[in-house]
Amino acid sequence: MCNTCGCNVTPGNQTLIQNEKPKEGLTTISVLQNLLTHNNTQADHNRAHFDTEKVLVINLMSSPGSGKTSLLESTIKQLKESLSIAVIEGDLETENDAQRIQAQGVPAYQITTGTACHLDAHLIHNVLHHMPLKGLDLLFIENVGNLVCPASFDLGHHRNVVLLSVTEGDDKPSKYPVMFKAADLVLITKTDLLPYLDDFSIDNAKQNVHNLANNAPTLTVSAKNNQGMDEWISWLKSQINQHQVLLSNHQTQKPKVQQDGALLHAKATPHKFYPVKTHQQ
Amino acid sequence: MHELSLCENLLDQVIKIAQQHQAKNIESITLNLGPLAGVEPLLLDNAFKILKIDTVVANAQLIINSTPIIIRCQQCGEQSSATNNYLVCPSCQSNDTQLISGDELTLASVALYTAT
Numbered sequence: 001m002c003n004t005c006g007c008n009v010t011p012g013n014q015t016l017i018q019n020e021k022p023k024e025g026l027t028t029i030s031v032l033q034n035l036l037t038h039n040n041t042q043a044d045h046n047r048a049h050f051d052t053e054k055v056l057v058i059n060l061m062s063s064p065g066s067g068k069t070s071l072l073e074s075t076i077k078q079l080k081e082s083l084s085i086a087v088i089e090g091d092l093e094t095e096n097d098a099q100r101i102q103a104q105g106v107p108a109y110q111i112t113t114g115t116a117c118h119l120d121a122h123l124i125h126n127v128l129h130h131m132p133l134k135g136l137d138l139l140f141i142e143n144v145g146n147l148v149c150p151a152s153f154d155l156g157h158h159r160n161v162v163l164l165s166v167t168e169g170d171d172k173p174s175k176y177p178v179m180f181k182a183a184d185l186v187l188i189t190k191t192d193l194l195p196y197l198d199d200f201s202i203d204n205a206k207q208n209v210h211n212l213a214n215n216a217p218t219l220t221v222s223a224k225n226n227q228g229m230d231e232w233i234s235w236l237k238s239q240i241n242q243h244q245v246l247l248s249n250h251q252t253q254k255p256k257v258q259q260d261g262a263l264l265h266a267k268a269t270p271h272k273f274y275p276v277k278t279h280q281q
Numbered sequence: 282m283h284e285l286s287l288c289e290n291l292l293d294q295v296i297k298i299a300q301q302h303q304a305k306n307i308e309s310i311t312l313n314l315g316p317l318a319g320v321e322p323l324l325l326d327n328a329f330k331i332l333k334i335d336t337v338v339a340n341a342q343l344i345i346n347s348t349p350i351i352i353r354c355q356q357c358g359e360q361s362s363a364t365n366n367y368l369v370c371p372s373c374q375s376n377d378t379q380l381i382s383g384d385e386l387t388l389a390s391v392a393l394y395t396a397t
Contacts, residue, residue, distance in 0.1 A: 026308055027395055029298055031388045035312070035320075038290045118283070149283060152319040177366040178319045178384075213352065213368035213378045 039153055042121035046128065046156025051252050053133035056243045057141065058236075059155055059255060061179065062163035063172075064145030067189040067223055069097045071163065071232075072140055074223040076104040078233060083137040083240075088127055090119040090144045097142060107131070118149035121156055137240060147172070151179040159239060160255040165190040166200045173208035181212045182256045185219065185235060192222040214256075284320060287386075288328035292338060295391055299337050304393035307341040311391070315348040316365050317384035322347065350383030 034040065050057050060068045069089075076085055087108040089097040092115065101108035109127050111119060119141065133139075141157060143150040151160075162183035164172050167190065173180035180186065186209055188202060206218045219235065221228035246253055295310055314322055322345045329343045352363045354370035355377040361370065363383075369376050 025394045026392055027302070028390050028392045029302060030390045031294070031298065032390075033294060033388050035287050035291055035294075035386045035388060037294070116283075149319070152283075174366040178317055181317070181368075208366075210376050211367050211369055213376045213380070215376065 036152070036154075039121045042125055043154035043156040046121055046124055047158070047252060047254070048156075049128060049133065050139070050156060050158070051247055053136065054244065054247055055133055055136045055139050056159070056240050057139045057155075057157035058159045058161055058239075059141045059143055059150075059157040060161050060163065061143045061147075061150045062145060062165075062189075063147045063168060066145070066163040066165040066168065068142050068145070068163055069100055070223040071187070071189060071221065072142060073100060073104055074226070074229060075233065075236070076101065076106055078229065079138075079236070080104065080106055084135050085138045085140070086131065086136055088119075088124065088131075088139065088141045090123070090142060092116075092144065113144060117144055117146050118153055119143050119155055120153045124155045138236070147176040147179050151176075151182045154254065157255055158243060158253050159184045161185045161187060163187045163189050164205060166193050166197055169199070170201050170205040171208060173205060173212060177212050180209055181214050183209070183214060183216045184255060185216055187232065188218060188220040190222060190224070191220045191227050192225045216256075284324035285328045285332070287320060288325060288332050291329075291388060292332055292336060294388055295338055295341075296336065298391050299393060302393060302395050304337070304395055306394045307338045308392040308394065309342040309344055310338065311344045311346060311389045313346045313348050313385040313387045313389045315383040315385040316350055317380070318386040320386055346389065348382050348385050351381050352378040352383075353381050354378050 060072070062068055072087060079085060085106045087098070087101045087106065089101065089108055089110045090113060091097060091110070092113050095110040095112070098108040098110035109131055111123050111127060113119070113123070124141065141155055160182050162179060164186060166188060188205060194200065202220060209216065209218060217235070219228055219231050221232050223229070243253065291310070295307065299307060314320060314325070326343060326345065333339050333341060350363045350365065351360060352368050352370070353360045354373060354375055356375040357370060357373040359370055359372040360381070361372070368378050368380065370378055
């Protein structure tokens, strides 16, 4: 790809080529900088902290009531003997969820956002001032229940897990593409209710995720009757192992929040013609 | 809701650029915004109208370029347009596609009047 003959210009990035306006005194400054730079810089800083202490950080997202906290309670019951776990909870109000986690015997820190509908890297950074990371294997961040905004905010975590309960409808991935496209794992929850529902097809839900060009695995679980919990826990353990291997090679991983578009359009140098990087992160 | 905080970040970036170039006045700010960025152009425009008052961008026009959703198939190489929730290759039906345009949330450029 070169800057001189234009072979790196595609219909996708053509609109980014700016022509300098010859109006007197008027100059066009090319920037090509992501608007979420502020959050993303803080997120990278958080991730560096996590990586120094070798903690795998998982962001749990879903609509309100999909079963994030129940899943964590059940997961912690089964894992706390073998892994050191902590949880950061995000809600607009109440400390209910942090208290439920604390009752399982692991540390939980509640962020009450007031009116903010999603967690961001700065809120997580504030918690890190009060939360020792040393010795932790796994940190869950239970995001604010919301299928829209949390998907856009890198918290400095490593993996996105998106929950969809069987009472929500199997077309939710099509209705909330940004969220489900960001999933590294989709968990279909509350499968104990399937006998009472005639309108949820696991295959349809999987197909809808597939159509978002997302090949993330889809697992089904029930925190109530333990269905699928073994596979979910296997996935968690394999993620911890994979992450340790990456860290030992001085690498890390970002969740699928990092937008492909931003990867292709690197920060511009003050030229009229902007090179487009196409290598993957 | 967070269109407002995004706009604040946007203005911070633009004001820094204005200071760097000793600009007297900002003519326009151009954003590239894709449908999969998770941001609503109209709300961003409204936020800008509110936040620009009494700043160096008070007279600036906000131009939002809506970028198209374009995918490139990793299996057959075909490049095609797609929709928000259907990103499968129309030629070979593979879902192994890369989004090359459509999720941008970028401050593309700022047109300003320099001191000279």
